[in-house]
Amino acid sequence: MILKFVVALVFYFIASALSSQLDLTEGSPRLYENSSSINQPAPWHVSIRINGVHFCSGAIIGRDWVVTSAQCIASCTGTNRLITIQTASANFTISGSIHSIMTSIIHESYSTINCNLPTNDIGLLRISDYFNLDGPHAPKIINLNSSFTAPPDRKLNISNWNQDLVDGKISTNVEVSNWAILSSQQCIQYYYSMSGIDRSRFCAIDIEGPTGNPCSIGDTGNPVVLNGQLVGIKSWKMNCNLLPQAASLFTNIPVEKRFPHPSPIIELRAVKNEIEILGMRKAHLRDAVAMCDFMAYMEEQLKYKTTKWDEMQVARVVNEFRLEMDYNQGISFPTIVGYGPHAALPHYEPIDSTSLMIELNSTLVIDSGGQYLDGTTDVTRTIHFGEPTQEQKEAYTRVLIGSIELASLIFPSSLRTDQLDILARRPLWGMGNDYMHGTGHGIGHFLSVHEPPISVSYNMNATPTAGCTCYLSPGNFLSNEPGYYKAGDFGIRLENILEVVEADTPQQDKQRFLKFRDVTLIPYEPKLIDTSMLSSAHRRWLNNYNSRIRNEVGPELKKHLRMVGFKWMMKKTRSIPESGDVDERLFVGAASPSYFKYSGALITIVILIQIWADELLIL
Known part of the structure; x- marks a missing residue:
């Protein structure tokens, strides 16, 4: 990777025990929404998921950072699978709080060359928002031990999502067990292919279980704790099924390697050059053609009920429309489609067993994007195929106003990105509502759809160390995606990609001013807009935006003979009076x-x- 980080906030796996194992109490495994929920024995322990399925563990070491095994990150690199982190739950089968990944870092010396045995098996994941650390049952940050050594027989605690058989059933709760460190000589009898146990690794064995060291699915990355401080994570186990009592392998990194330092390449990459800027604009124009044609087709199918659609069908068809476009290389992330109560789940991804039929009485949220040779796209639109309620219209309009407020801002270049967030949220705060995800993230040029370092999100946890030092420059591209979510009922999200450009305003005191230019040109849903809530400035912005769609997307739709999409686009972009x-x-x-x-x-x-x-x- 070009990301060379003097890595590893916690690149050291070592061991010794918490003084006593915490006990679970009765209650709901959900830790956020129920005051009687159980006390998580390891509130820093998280579940790392692929497409909603648990496959690894990790530990919270910062307001937006998780440490885990490098194997977990490497196995997902270059895939289109959705990687998320679940926290605030003591049972990995029940969602607590779901967070998307913005950044992943693997130790620069990570390797599996020696008989596939990992060395320097440590990595970091950064979420796109912040963990909610408030409340007695919320997740917690675990501090790092700065002076740990790993002598034989030293006791330590390891937490894991126990998936072993208990009374004939599979248990999926978080459990904490006592382990003991083995000497190098003892470790070699299990890992005989190793030439020796170097400073980066050590072995430990469970001293409590009836089988000595039971295997459990997805236990890579389990946190290792000594006296309430993190000293490492689980890395490997040899012959898990044949030798259930074999020792597990952990990673021990020298203290001088425990602080990550971002590469300056990240900052440079976020500023697109002239060719990349032109490519991003063209890719989004192409993407708008596909989306207009898709939404016209879907609306026609549902309106005349020629076929029944579920969430999975919507995801499949929108992906197919994109694949027809020039230079398309696939989707930029797994398509998120949520109808009704699923629309209230920001990161919901439909699967066959959960896919709902699309009806006419609630909202449908479609969050999708494409990878093109000249750019990456990411857009969210909310649709309603029936007659929306006044509550749904008000929620949609408030989200739209927040999006307009941010998109129309002229601001000094010294403004931090977290200070932008209030504009998108203010209309929702006015009704006592907020959304628990970031308003914006950077986006790559035929690269990651979530590209660091740009993040538009205020400090939700009010932690004193949560200051943001990210500033914008011309050539940056970022998302603008406020949302409204009514649990169990419906959801709204609107997302455009913005380009940062110089503002056409007189210079004062040599201060540099910037503004945004929308590169996403896809109509909003007029029937969901309560126009009486829009000011003259909001109406003017909406008319200008719709005019750009007609002038820029319209000719492309005609060029590609997408006349159904053209007609749909024209109906959705009619201008409205700017006063009265x-x-x-x-x-x-x-x-x-x-x-x-x-x-x-x-x-x-x-x-x-x-x-x-x-x-x-x-x-």
Whole structure:
């Protein structure tokens, strides 16, 4: 990797015991939503997941950092599988809090050359938001031990998601067990292929279990704790099924390697050059053609009920539409499709056993993106195929206003990215609501859809060390994705990619000002917008945005003979008056016998002329 980090916040695996093992108490395994929930015996322990399935463990060592095995990270590098971290739950089968990954780091000397036995098996994961550390049952940060040694027979604690048979059933709760460190000579009898136990590794064995050291699925990365401090993580076990009592292998990294230092390449990569900027714009234009055509097709299918769609079908079809576009190399991340209560889960990914049918009485959130040779895309739109409730319209409109407020900002270059966050959240804060994920992340050029170091997110945990030092420059690209989530009912999220450009404003005191330019050009859903909540500035922004879609995406749709998508786009981008009341039924193109009582004859005639002109364009 080009990311050379003097790695390893905790690149040292060592061992010795917590004075006593904590006991589980009765209650719900959910740690966030139930005041009577059980006390997690290892609240720093997290589940690392591929497409929602547990496969590794890790430990929280910072407000947005997790340490784990390098194997866990390397096995997912270069794949399109969705990697998430689950925390705040004492049972890995029940979701607590789900976080997406923004950055992954592997020790620069990690290797599996010697008989596939890992050396320097340590890595870091950074989430795209922050862990919520408030409350007695919330996850906790575990401190690192700075002066650990690993003498034989020293006792330590290891937590794991126990998946062994208990009374004939598989247990999936977090458990903590006592282990003892073995001498190098004892370790070699299990790992005889090793030339010796160097400073980067040591062995330990479970001294409690009836089988000595039972194997459990997904235990790589289990945290090793001594006196309440993290000293390492589990790395390897030889002949797990044949030798259940064999010692497990851990990693011990010298103290001087425990602090990570980001490479300056990360900052340089985030600023796109002229060719990359042009490529990002073209890729998003191509992506808009695919999305307009897809949404027109889906709406037509559901409107006339020619076929029934579920969440999985939506994900499959939107991916297929992208694959038809020039230079497309696949999707940029696993497509997120959530209908109704699933739309209220920000990182939900449908599978066959959970996929809901798409009906007409709730919202559908589609978060998807494509990889093109000249750029990477990421867009979220929320749709409703029936008649939305006033509650749904208000939520959608507040999310839209937050998105507009951020997208239309002119700001000094000295403004930190976390200070931008309040603009997108303010409309939701006004109704006592917030969303527990970041508002924005960087995006790569035919690279990662979540590209560091850019992150637009305030310090949700109010921790004193959570200051952000990230600033924006022309050539940066980042997402703008506020959301609203009503648990068990519906959800809203709108996401555009923004390009950072110089602001066309007089320079004052040599201060440099910047602004955003939307490169995502896909219509919003007019029937979900309560226009009475929009100010004149919001309406003007929306009209300008829709005009850009018509002028830039329209010709591309015609060029590719996507006339169904073109007609759909024209209907969704009709302009609205920038002052005065508006009849929302006219906004979505439906006839109304009572429009005079809303606006007056003059405004009505203007709108009807606009609709008539649009229909001529469509024909």
